[in-house]
Amino acid sequence: MTTKLVAKAYPRKNFFVQMFTKDISLEDCVLDLIDNSVDGFIRSRGVRLSEIASGIWEKQKKKIRVAELPSIHVTLTDTTFEIRDNCGGIDLNHALEEVFNFGHPIGWTSESLGVYGIGLKRALFKLGNHFAMSSQTRKNGFRCELDVAEWVKKDESPDDWTIPIVEQRAASSPASAGTKILVDRLHDEVKMRIKSGTVESSLCKSISTTFSFFLERYVRIFVNGQRVDPSLIPTSKPSRGSVSFERFSDDGVQIRILATLAKTGEDGRYDQTRSGWYVICNGRAVLSADKGEITGWGISPMPLYHTQFGGFLGLVFFESTDPMKMPWTTTKRSLNRESAIYLRARNRMAMAARPVLAFMRSKYSADFDTAPVERELARNTVEATPAQLATTKNVQFAVLKTTPPPNPTTRVQYYALVSDLEKIRKHLNRGRMSAVAIGEHTFNYFLDQEGLK
Numbered sequence: 001m002t003t004k005l006v007a008k009a010y011p012r013k014n015f016f017v018q019m020f021t022k023d024i025s026l027e028d029c030v031l032d033l034i035d036n037s038v039d040g041f042i043r044s045r046g047v048r049l050s051e052i053a054s055g056i057w058e059k060q061k062k063k064i065r066v067a068e069l070p071s072i073h074v075t076l077t078d079t080t081f082e083i084r085d086n087c088g089g090i091d092l093n094h095a096l097e098e099v100f101n102f103g104h105p106i107g108w109t110s111e112s113l114g115v116y117g118i119g120l121k122r123a124l125f126k127l128g129n130h131f132a133m134s135s136q137t138r139k140n141g142f143r144c145e146l147d148v149a150e151w152v153k154k155d156e157s158p159d160d161w162t163i164p165i166v167e168q169r170a171a172s173s174p175a176s177a178g179t180k181i182l183v184d185r186l187h188d189e190v191k192m193r194i195k196s197g198t199v200e201s202s203l204c205k206s207i208s209t210t211f212s213f214f215l216e217r218y219v220r221i222f223v224n225g226q227r228v229d230p231s232l233i234p235t236s237k238p239s240r241g242s243v244s245f246e247r248f249s250d251d252g253v254q255i256r257i258l259a260t261l262a263k264t265g266e267d268g269r270y271d272q273t274r275s276g277w278y279v280i281c282n283g284r285a286v287l288s289a290d291k292g293e294i295t296g297w298g299i300s301p302m303p304l305y306h307t308q309f310g311g312f313l314g315l316v317f318f319e320s321t322d323p324m325k326m327p328w329t330t331t332k333r334s335l336n337r338e339s340a341i342y343l344r345a346r347n348r349m350a351m352a353a354r355p356v357l358a359f360m361r362s363k364y365s366a367d368f369d370t371a372p373v374e375r376e377l378a379r380n381t382v383e384a385t386p387a388q389l390a391t392t393k394n395v396q397f398a399v400l401k402t403t404p405p406p407n408p409t410t411r412v413q414y415y416a417l418v419s420d421l422e423k424i425r426k427h428l429n430r431g432r433m434s435a436v437a438i439g440e441h442t443f444n445y446f447l448d449q450e451g452l453k
Contacts, residue, residue, distance in 0.1 A: 011161070013152045016102060020118070021126040026193050027206045028331045029126045030074060030083070032119030033181065034207065034221065035284075035332075037072045037085040039112045040179060041219060044088020044137065049111045050254075053283040053319040056213050057256070057387050070178070072221045074203070078194050079184060081127050086178035087219065089137040092167060095144075100163045113284055115323040116330050124148075128186040135179040136171035143168050204228050209288045210333075213280065231288075233278055234263035234271070235313055236381040237389055241399040244352035245391045250341050253326070254319040256390070257345070259352040259397055261360075262313040263383050268375035270310040277314040277349065279335060281326040286335060294335055295349065302350045303357065308364045311377060312356055315386065316349060355397040412443065 042049055072085040090099060098104070104117045114120070124131045125148060134143035144165045154160045171177035186194075193199050204223050208215070208231040215221060215230035222228065237243050237260055244259035262275055277295035279287040291297055291305035295314075298304040318326055318341075327335050327342035335342055363373050380399070416435075424442070425433045433441075447453045 010158065011102070013155045013161070016121070017125045017148065017152050020122055024122060024126060024331055026126070026190060026199060027203050028333055029123035030203055031206060031210055031333070032114075032123045032331075033083050034072055034074075034211065035113035036120050037083070037087045037179065038211075038214065038219060039114050040085065040089055040135075041070055041087035042112060043091070044174075044177060048321065049113065049282050049323070050319050050321050052214075052218060053280075053317065054254075056280075056283065056317065057390050069216070069218065069220050072219055073225075074221070074223045076194050076199060076203075076224060078191050079186065081183040081186065081190075082181065084178065084180040086175055088174075089141065089171060089177045089179055090135040091137050092140040092142045092165075095135065095142050095165060110323075111321050112323060113282065113332070115326070115328070115332070118330060124181070124183060126187070127190055128183040130185040131181060131183045133179070133181045134168065136168065137177050138171055138174060140170050141168040142166060200224055200226075205231075210285050212285060213283045233313065233315065233386075234274055235315070235384055235386060235389060236261050236263040237384045238397075238399045239380050239382055242391075242395045242397060243389050244355060244395065244397040245389065246348060246352060246394045247390075248348075250344060251325060252320055252322060253341055254317075255341075255345050256315075256317040256319075257349055257352045258315040258317075258386060258389055259349075259356050260313055260389060261311050261356065261377065261381050263381070264311075264374060264378040268378045269371065270374055272307060272310045275310050275312050276305065277316065279316045279318075281318045281328050281332070282320065282323060284332060286328050286332060294337065296346050296353075299350075301354060309357055309360055311360055311374065312353065314349060314353055314356075316345060317386075318345075352396070359397065359399055412439065414439070 041047075042052075070085060070087045072083065072087065075082040098117070099120065101117055102121060129149045130145075130147050132143070132145045135141060142165050144163055146163055151163075200223055204226065207221055207223065207228045211219075211221065212230040212232060215228060217230075220227065235258075244257070246257045248255055262270055264270055274289050276289040276291040276297075277287065278285060278289065279295070287295065293299060296302040303309075320326060325341065327339035327345075329336055363377065416438075421435060421438055424438050425431050428441075444453075
């Protein structure tokens with residue numbers, strides 16, 4: 001009789017704390033924590049993330065008062081990191097059962113930006129060895145504190161994978177409901193990044209592009225007291241013609257593809273850093289101004305990106321009530337190249353882009369100065385938001401040619417004796433009158449005398 005044996009397949013804390021954090025940047029960690037705040041807003045306001053994403057395509061019916069928008073404040077020093085918000089907070093039961101788990105159980109579904117159940121923990125472990133967290137909703141609240149280095153040491157059984165939580169009172173008002181996280185004992189590499197002086201500007205740029213459809217519409221975000229404004233995608237359309245637009249669904253995911261011309265700058269030139277494809281999943285930008293193979297550049301029928309395509313702008317929107325179906329990676333800053341939904345969408349992206357690229361290619365020659373071409377294109381395009389570019393049916397990009405009105409004038413030429421021209425100059429007392437002026441004068445004189453005017 002064979003004895004049945006079992007091999008241990010337990011998780012190890014050290015793996016999650018050390019290896020789990022190596023492939024994510026400091027900026028991505030902060031974006032994950034902002035996702036956590038945005039999710040608090042979604043839960044507390046009873047809104048659906050897919051509705052927020054779909055709202056991109058709707059004209060705002062009324063102006064939102066900035067004073068009513070919840071705020072997220074990110075503060076970095078060379079010793080501490082803090083993020084606090086008044087976005088509604090985290091429910092106590094949600095904290096006990098879900099927030100601190102690594103991943104979600106089979107069958108889990110929730111419409112949120114926090115998709116995989118790893119972002120919050122990964123960010124906290126990446127930043128430092130100690131954190132304190134408190135959160136209040138209008139119903140209840142909690143606080144917790146963890147010495148990560150000590151927590152890692154105790155790893156003898158699954159029962160050690162717990163985090164102590166203390167219940168606290170509920171928020172006294174909606175405006176005070178929110179979450180605060182303070183991380184100290186920062187890791188050396190985090191301190192070095194902050195001391196370098198480049199993190200703040202890099203973080204502001206990442207937030208501006210990633211949450212461009214949320215900022216000043218649903219939330220306000222501040223980094224070290226500086227408000228982050230949305231980086232609006234410079235979309236435009238032909239004055240006479242149409243953009244490429246297609247809307248379809250694939251396995252429960254609504255997909256919109258838009259290909260058009262970019263808006264030029266004040267100098268009438270295209271900003272090459274802002275051209276390319278933008279990929280947005282449930283309102284969160286995953287890729288911005290991408291010009292690489294991941295969005296199809298260099299894969300037939302898409303050409304390799306060239307500066308002559310500096311005016312190309314493509315947008316792809318994925319929306320779903322099940323965020324697990326989105327083609328984003330765990331950092332939500334790139335795309336899953338093996339996603340069947342994305343691969344099918346990429347083929348249709350290429351079809352939408354082809355007429356735009358063909359139009360731009362026709363405007364340039366190999367050695368042509370691009371400036372006059374771009375200024376001409378700018379004169380024949382008008383700025384438009386995605387909501388203004390959306391159509392009720394699928395269309396392809398086209399620019400209608402304008403037929404110039406017929407010229408009502410023509411050139412009249414004839415020969416005359418030089419001596420006769422001198423006689424006319426003397427008669428009119430205009431000794432320096434040109435031959436052209438004499439011709440016009442005599443032509444008009446004839447029309448007057450014959451009553452033809």
